[in-house]
Amino acid sequence: xxxxxxxxxxxxxxxTRRRRDSELHDEIQGHxxxxxxxxxxxxxxxxxxxxxxxxxxxxVDQLKETYRDQRGLPLVDAVGQDFxxxxxxxxxxxxxxxxxxxxxxLGIGANTAIFSVVDAVLLRPLAYPDPDRLVAIDESTPTxxxxxxxxxxxxxxxxxxxxxxxxxxxxGIAVNVTGSGEPELLIGARVSPSLFPMLGVRMQLGRAFxxxxxxxxxxxxVVLNDELWRRRFGADPNAIGRTMTLDGDSYEIIGVLARDFxxxxxxxxxxxxxxxxxxxxxxxxxxxxxxxxxxxxxxNICIAKLKPGVSLSQASLELEREQVTIASQLPERIDLHxxxxxxxxxIVGRSRAGLQLLLGAVGAVLLIGCVNITNLLLxxxxxxxxxxxxxxxxxAGRGRLFRQMLVESVTLCGIGGVAGLGVAYAAxxxxxxxxxADVPRLDEVALDGRMLFFTFVATTAVGLFIGLVPAWRSAGxxxxxxxxxxxxxxxxxxxxxxxxxxxxxxxxxxxxxCLIAGGLLLxxxxxxxxxxxxxxxxxxxxxxxxxxxPRYRTPETxxxxxxxxxxxxxxxxxxxxxxxxxxxxxTGVGQNSALTLEGTTVPLFDRPIAxxxxxxPDYFHTWDIPLKAGRIFEPADGDRPVALVSEFAAxxxxxxxxxxxxxFRFGGNPNGPLYEVIGVxxxxxxxxxxxxxxxxxxxxxxxxxxxxxxxxxxTTADPAAISSAVRTAVREVDPELPAPAIRTMDEVVTxxxxxxxxxxxxxxxxxxxxxxxxxxxxxxxxxxxVVQRTNEIGIRLALGAEPGEVRRMVLKDAxxxxxxxxxxxxxxxxxxxSSLRALLFGVTPRDVPTIAGACAVLTAAALLAAYVPARRAxxxxxxxxxxxx
Amino acid sequence: MASSQAAEVPxxxxxxxxxxxxxxxxxxxxxxxxxRIEQVAQGSLALxxxxxYPALLRLExxxxxxxxxxxSENNRRARFYSITRAGKKQLAAEAxxxxxxxxxxxxxxxxxx
Numbered sequence: 001x002x003x004x005x006x007x008x009x010x011x012x013x014x015x016t017r018r019r020r021d022s023e024l025h026d027e028i029q030g031h032x033x034x035x036x037x038x039x040x041x042x043x044x045x046x047x048x049x050x051x052x053x054x055x056x057x058x059x060v061d062q063l064k065e066t067y068r069d070q071r072g073l074p075l076v077d078a079v080g081q082d083f084x085x086x087x088x089x090x091x092x093x094x095x096x097x098x099x100x101x102x103x104x105x106l107g108i109g110a111n112t113a114i115f116s117v118v119d120a121v122l123l124r125p126l127a128y129p130d131p132d133r134l135v136a137i138d139e140s141t142p143t144x145x146x147x148x149x150x151x152x153x154x155x156x157x158x159x160x161x162x163x164x165x166x167x168x169x170x171x172g173i174a175v176n177v178t179g180s181g182e183p184e185l186l187i188g189a190r191v192s193p194s195l196f197p198m199l200g201v202r203m204q205l206g207r208a209f210x211x212x213x214x215x216x217x218x219x220x221x222v223v224l225n226d227e228l229w230r231r232r233f234g235a236d237p238n239a240i241g242r243t244m245t246l247d248g249d250s251y252e253i254i255g256v257l258a259r260d261f262x263x264x265x266x267x268x269x270x271x272x273x274x275x276x277x278x279x280x281x282x283x284x285x286x287x288x289x290x291x292x293x294x295x296x297x298x299x300n301i302c303i304a305k306l307k308p309g310v311s312l313s314q315a316s317l318e319l320e321r322e323q324v325t326i327a328s329q330l331p332e333r334i335d336l337h338x339x340x341x342x343x344x345x346x347i348v349g350r351s352r353a354g355l356q357l358l359l360g361a362v363g364a365v366l367l368i369g370c371v372n373i374t375n376l377l378l379x380x381x382x383x384x385x386x387x388x389x390x391x392x393x394x395x396a397g398r399g400r401l402f403r404q405m406l407v408e409s410v411t412l413c414g415i416g417g418v419a420g421l422g423v424a425y426a427a428x429x430x431x432x433x434x435x436x437a438d439v440p441r442l443d444e445v446a447l448d449g450r451m452l453f454f455t456f457v458a459t460t461a462v463g464l465f466i467g468l469v470p471a472w473r474s475a476g477x478x479x480x481x482x483x484x485x486x487x488x489x490x491x492x493x494x495x496x497x498x499x500x501x502x503x504x505x506x507x508x509x510x511x512x513x514c515l516i517a518g519g520l521l522l523x524x525x526x527x528x529x530x531x532x533x534x535x536x537x538x539x540x541x542x543x544x545x546x547x548x549x550p551r552y553r554t555p556e557t558x559x560x561x562x563x564x565x566x567x568x569x570x571x572x573x574x575x576x577x578x579x580x581x582x583x584x585x586x587t588g589v590g591q592n593s594a595l596t597l598e599g600t601t602v603p604l605f606d607r608p609i610a611x612x613x614x615x616x617p618d619y620f621h622t623w624d625i626p627l628k629a630g631r632i633f634e635p636a637d638g639d640r641p642v643a644l645v646s647e648f649a650a651x652x653x654x655x656x657x658x659x660x661x662x663x664f665r666f667g668g669n670p671n672g673p674l675y676e677v678i679g680v681x682x683x684x685x686x687x688x689x690x691x692x693x694x695x696x697x698x699x700x701x702x703x704x705x706x707x708x709x710x711x712x713x714x715t716t717a718d719p720a721a722i723s724s725a726v727r728t729a730v731r732e733v734d735p736e737l738p739a740p741a742i743r744t745m746d747e748v749v750t751x752x753x754x755x756x757x758x759x760x761x762x763x764x765x766x767x768x769x770x771x772x773x774x775x776x777x778x779x780x781x782x783x784x785x786v787v788q789r790t791n792e793i794g795i796r797l798a799l800g801a802e803p804g805e806v807r808r809m810v811l812k813d814a815x816x817x818x819x820x821x822x823x824x825x826x827x828x829x830x831x832x833x834s835s836l837r838a839l840l841f842g843v844t845p846r847d848v849p850t851i852a853g854a855c856a857v858l859t860a861a862a863l864l865a866a867y868v869p870a871r872r873a874x875x876x877x878x879x880x881x882x883x884x885x
Numbered sequence: 886m887a888s889s890q891a892a893e894v895p896x897x898x899x900x901x902x903x904x905x906x907x908x909x910x911x912x913x914x915x916x917x918x919x920x921r922i923e924q925v926a927q928g929s930l931a932l933x934x935x936x937x938y939p940a941l942l943r944l945e946x947x948x949x950x951x952x953x954x955x956x957s958e959n960n961r962r963a964r965f966y967s968i969t970r971a972g973k974k975q976l977a978a979e980a981x982x983x984x985x986x987x988x989x990x991x992x993x994x995x996x997x998x
Contacts, residue, residue, distance in 0.1 A: 002947050009946040023964070024938070027915060030963045031934065034916040037959060058933030066939050070946075 013071040024067060032057060078400070082407035089408060090415075096380065097412070100373045103773070104416025104462065107366035109423020110766070112447075112455045114362040116428055118355050119454075120445040126344050127262060127444065129200040130305065133165075135312065136346035137302040137319065138271045138339040141605045146271035146339055149302040151287045152294040157322055163307060163315035168195035169285050170301040172266045172276050174707065176549045176738050179245040181232055183738040185546045186246070188222075189266075189279035190286065196223075198305050199263075205229075206240040206255030209284050219286035222251045226259040228280040248550030251283065267588070268347045268440040269301045271339075273687050274588040275752075294330055295604060295668045303343060316340045332604040332668060347440050353838040354759045357517060360832075361766035364510045366458075368773040370466045371503045375780055377409060377470040378500055388474050402475040409467025410460065417459030421447075424455065436754030469499060497785065501817060504777045508821020508858065509828065511770035515854035516829040518767035520840055521760040523850050527842035528753060534684035534693060535585060536624035540745035541719050542584050543711040543726055545737060555705035561733060562701055562709050566616060568729040574717030579622030581615045582706030584745075585686045586752040591706065593666040595653055595697065604668050608652045610645075610697040611686050612666060614704040620644075620681055622714045630660045630679030633700050641673040641703060646683045646696035653695070666697075675699065689752055690841050712745065719744050759839065771858060774821075775865035778814055782869040786810060793873050794881020803874035810873045814866030818859050826851060899940045901983060904968060904976040907950055911967030914957055915941065918966065941966060949975050 013020065032053045039049035054060070090097040125131035138146040139153065151169060158167050171190045176183055193209035195201075201208060204226070213221055222244060224233075233239040243250040257263075266276035291297050306315055319338035327336040341349075381388075388401060396404075425447050435442055545565075547558045562580050569578045583590035591614075594607040617632050619625075633642045643664075650659035659680055665672045675697075683693035715722050723742040730740055750757075786793070793806055833845030843850065906921045907913060913921070918941075919934040926932075944950045949972030957963035968976070 005948050006946045026962060027938070027964050028935070030914070030957060030961045031916045031919075033961060034914075034957065034959060035934070038920075056934055058935035060935065063935040063938060067942060070939055070942055 010071065010073050011076075013073075020071060021064075021068075024064060028057075028060060028063070079403070079407055082404045083411055085404065086408040086411040090412065093380070096376055100376060100412055101416045101419060103369040103373060104413055104459075105419035105423050106769075107369040108413075108417050108420030108455060108458055108462065109427055110362050111366050111458055112420060112424035112451055113427035113431060114358050114762075115454050116424070116447060116451045117431060117439075117442070117445050118359050119450060121348050121351055121439065121441045122355055124444070124450075126347070128198075131344060132342070133306040133308070134198070134343035135304050135306060135315065136269065136271075136341045136343050137167075137304055138341070139298060139323070140337045140339045142335055142337075143606060144609070147298045148271055149300045150294060150296075150298050151291045151300060153323075153326055154300065154302055155287070156326055157319060160325075161315075161318050161322060163310045163318045165305040165307050166194040166198045167302065167304040168192035168198055169287075170195065170269065170303065171285065171299060172270075172279065172301075173283075174546050174548065175246040176546055176736075177232070177244060177246055178248070178549065178736055183736055184232075185738045185741075186228070186280050187266075187277055188246075188281040188283065189263075190284065191282050192285050195303065196282075198303065201261055202258040203255045204258045205237060206253070208255055209282075214284045214286055216286045216288055219284040220249060220251045221254045221283065222246070223255040223257060223282045224253060225257050225261075225263070225278075225280050229256045247548045262441075262443065264347050265440065266301070268350075269303070271301075271346075272589045272592075273691065276588070294326065295332055295334070312340055312342065334603060334605045336605075351439055351755075353835065354755070357836060357839065358759065358762055358766075361514050361517060361763045361770075364514050365766045365769045365773065366462065368507045368510055368770050368777070370462050371507050372773050372777045372780070373409075373412070374466045374469055375500050375503055375777055377405075377466060378473065379780070379784055381405070381470045381474045384474070398475040402471045405471030405474050406464065406467045409470070410463035413459045413463030413466070416462075417455055420459070421452070421455055424451065434758065436751075436758050439755060439758070473499070497781075497788070500781050500784075504774070504781050504817055505821040505824065507770075507774040507777045508818050508862070509825030511767070511774040512822055512825035512854055512858050513829045513832065514763070514767035514770040515858055516826075516833070516851055517836060518760070518764040519850040519854045520833070520836060520843055520845060520847060521756070521763055523843045523847060524839065524841040525753065525756050525760050528689050528756065529749075531685070531689060531842065533585070533689065534625060534682050537745040537749055539714055539716055540622070541713045541715060541722050541726070541742060542745055542748060543709075543713070543730070543740050543742050544584065545709045545711070545730060545740045546707065547709055547737075548707055549736070551734060551736070558705060558707075558709070559702045562616070564733045565709065565711065565730060566618075568732065569711065569713060569726055572715075572717075572722065572725050572729065574722065575713055575715045577618045577622045577714045579616060579619035579712040579714075580701055581613045581619060581710050581712075582708055583613070584710045584712070584748055585623075585684065586689060586748055589687055593697075594668065595649070595695065596665040596668065597653055598663040598665075598674065608649065608695045610649060610666075610695045612697050612699065612704070613686070614701040614706050615698050616701055619698070619712075622712050623684075625684055626682040628680045628682060630677070632679055632681075637678075637700060639703065641675040642678045642700065643675040644679040644681050644698040645677055646693060647680055648683045648693050649695040649697060650677075650680050673703075689749070756839075771861050774858070775861045778817060778862050779865040779868065781817070782810060782814060782866050783872070785813065786869045786873045789873075790876055790881045793876045794878040797876060798878035798882065806876070807870040807874040810870035811863060811866050814862050814870075815859070818862040822855050822858070826855065898983075899936065900944060901976070901979050903937060903940050903944060904949060904972055904979070907966055907968040908973060908976055912953065912955070912965035913967075914955075914963040914965050916957075916963075944972070947975075948972075 032050070035053035035056060036046070036049040039052050040046055044052065057063075126134065128134060137149060137157075139149055140146055149169065154167065154169050157164075161167075169190075169192045173188050173190055175186055175188060177186050191209075193211050193214050196208040203223070206223070208223060209221065213219055224239075229235060229239060232244075233242075239253050240255065242253050244253055245251075263278055265278045267274045270276070304315075306312070316338065319340060323336040323338050327334045391401060392398075428445060428447055432442065432445060545561075547561055552558050552561070566578050566580055569575060581590075589611070591612040592609055593612050594604055595610045596604075596607055600607065613619075617634050620627060620632055628647055630644075632644065645653070645659060653659065653664070654662055659677045662677045663674045664677070665674055681696075681698065684696060685691060685693050686696060687694060711726070713722060713726065719742075726742060727739055730737060796806060797803070829851065830846055836845050902922050903918055906918050906925075910917075910921065915937060916934070919932065919937050922937075923930065923932060941950065941952070945952060945966075948969060950966050950968050952964050952966045954962060955965045
């Protein structure tokens with residue numbers, strides 16, 4: 001351990017330099033005095049004695065130098081010196097320093113912010129115990145890759161499988177809470193009691209569910225999340241034991257979740273498109289009798305925890321065997337499979353590609369920013385050749401110069417990095433505000449120790465990156481050349497010039513890649529917004545009412561509500577028509593049901609799955625969905641089961657036949673009503689804009705029940721005015737219903753594309769930044785080249801060249817730079833582009849117009865950047881230029 | 886004193902000499918140590934007295950000697966060095982290895998015909 005002692009001594013020596021210096025001085029002086037005295041004793045004169053003492057002692061200054069080197073850490077000493085020198089240098093060039101630090105701060109800050117998002121969403125394990133053992137389970141058939149889980153199948157997995165510690169079933173519910181406070185629509189979850197221990201849920205109050213509460217009749221207990229407890233109960237600890245009226249039934253509040261516990265959103269857990277948010281409360285699952293049907297009700301989320309040491313594939317294999325057993329006992333022949341996905345992948349999988357693209361784009365901006373600073377440093381190196389040469393002549397080694405230059409760039413980056421942290425903090429706040437709710441786990445984003453570490457690593461890496469080339473070049477300056485340099489002379493740094501234009505080409509290549517990516521996203525969004533949705537959104541105001549609770553125990557009561565509300569809203573001034581259905585378009589899946597055609601022999605799971613919408617006759621007119629054949633049902637149809645199908649549904653169910661008059665049932669129940677197709681309507685993108693129109697079937701709302709009543713109101717009136725009138729109408733029909741959410745359909749469309757917009761805006765922002773920086777890079781290189789070539793340009797002009805020719809010469813240089821950059825960037829973009837496929841809509845990664853557009857924009861920017869130096873070149877005064885030495 | 890026949894200090898032996906000196910008579914200031922070494926060498930060693938200071942620092946960093954400010958015989962402030970327990974152990978080890986080296990080298994030289 002002696003070395004450690006020595007190191008500590010030396011390290012301490014760095015801080016006590018001054019005291020130790022004076023101590024050493026005293027010690028040596030004392031020594032010399034004693035030595036001189038001894039000589040005087042032997043008869044020397046004091047003067048001779050001092051001289052002799054010095055000779056005997058040896059070189060005092062040499063000794064002090066050796067002593068100092070040995071006392072401290074010479075490297076640290078020297079770096080400290082370099083550091084102070086670097087600060088001086090940076091202060092001397094405030095323009096350069098400010099530009100570089102700003103670039104670095106923005107680059108590092110943006111990267112830290114985006115990385116912290118990527119880290120929170122993709123990299124960090126889920127905040128539950130043993131996150132790598134948590135999985136999501138879905139069922140699947142050869143035609144449908146992921147189907148939510150049937151409760152009966154879940155029960156047999158739970159009973160028989162050996163791979164899992166625990167399994168839990170989750171189902172989303174929407175209830176109206178009444179009683180104390182305003183009536184309100186709450187989103188909750190029915191969950192197996194095993195879920196909370198599996199996710200390591202901590203309660204801040206009360207308890208979690210007991211296993212015996214997972215039964216209908218005993219399941220009237222609820223656990224609240226912190227937000228709901230604060231909002232409705234004012235954070236009262238005595239809320240435990242109180243009751244809450246949900247849909248008219250009273251539930252005992254038994255617990256409140258810890259404030260920081262985050263339950264995933266349904267839309268991220270559910271394997272079908274959904275817009276449902278996080279639950280606000282939980283109750284035991286309590287499988288209902290209606291759900292004890294092994295071929296219906298594929299509605300639930302299933303989460304399970306693998307036993308330690310059991311792999312994903314082992315668990316999959318076991319569940320596959322289970323599915324074969326289950327299928328063999330079903331009345332229908334079904335080819336049933338199971339899909340086991342790591343829970344983290346299930347939650348964040350759909351966001352992965354977008355975030356990776358963002359990380360790539362923001363990294364590219366930093367890269368280009370670095371290249372620009374490297375270029376500036378290179379220019380400065382050329383300007384400092386004389387200084388460097390002088391240092392070398394005075395004995396500074398190459399290593400020393402190299403180090404000094406690196407310390408300068410690292411210092412620059414250090415300042416940029418610290419400022420970058422501030423930028424990152426602001427950017428994260430901004431992202432959290434503008435980000436759509438669709439991004440999972442976004443609330444876990446924070447500027448923490450991991451981010452500080454990231455910033456530190458990024459800063460150091462950037463510092464080395466931007467400093468390495470200039471440092472290497474300045475250390476490599478041949479002494480004689482450097483001493484001979486005339487300031488601004490032609491001979492200054494041809495090699496550096498080549499290096500700089502190479503770097504600018506790289507910038508162009510990287511920024512064209514960003515532009516292409518941004519362009520593809522822009523093109524996709526434009527496609528998405530102009531895609532033929534099959535319905536019209538103009539002048540549409542939408543209302544969503546949850547019909548649950550004591551007044552809506554039977555389908556008839558819901559029908560009556562719909563009828564009454566339609567009547568009242570229709571009568572409002574400015575309303576031209578009202579459509580009602582169970583779910584608004586573009587808000588995920590609604591009622592799904594297999595179409596069982598009359599006389600079919602097709603196995604249940606291979607029958608077309610239809611999106612079923614119970615609607616009123618005016619629905620089609622309100623949404624502008626065209627009638628293609630037959631007629632629309634009317635009140636006179638009464639209880640006669642009639643249906644309309646979409647064109648796609650007709651083609652899928654009865655290819656090549658006339659669908660009118662054909663009959664079918666919904667689902668597998670052979671005793672269900674037999675619906676007759678009386679009309680065919682246009683195809684509609686009901687689920688999502690980016691999902692092709694599904695098989696759709698429309699039935700009279702008075703024949704088929706639905707929990708939600710979604711009204712679409714076609715009106716020329718002001719949406720705000722109509723909203724309050726509609727709220728009043730709803731209250732008149734049922735004063736106990738929560739005030740419904742009212743939005744224009746434009747808002748619904750915007751919301752459904754929010755994540756795409758968010759991604760696209762950020763990528764375009766980064767692409768614009770990349771282009772701006774690349775433009776600055778081109779400007780810098782050409783300006784410098786013009787200055788260097790002032791002489792030559794002067795000669796050309798003196799020999800009769802037109803200013804226009806000179807301008808073109810410089811612009812040609814710009815075109816060459818850009819052309820070379822594009823020649824590399826475009827092929828690279830083609831290679832990398834395929835990873836974007838998941839993010840694109842209606843455009844391939846090799847879309848020629850997009851790529852050509854990106855190239856054109858970048859070339860235009862480059863020419864713009866080149867114009868100033870070109871103009872300057874054409875205005876060179878030959879007389880001045882020839883004297884320009 | 887430095888004479889024309891005086892040898893340079895063999896590399897690495899200065900530390901050993903300083904340690905030995907301090908073992909015999911601590912505490913001692915730098916001048917005293919230098920004097921003592923010269924006396925023992927009886928003029929057979931060319932020692933720049935200043936060179937013992939880096940050696941003293943080295944030994945102190947390794948924890949083999951320690952120092953303290955005091956007053957010298959001519960009433961000046963001086964730093965007095967003394968050997969530590971670790972230093973004594975180190976001295977014993979180095980003295981033994983030195984003796985072995987010397988013995989080995991002597992044998993080698995004597996055996997040569």
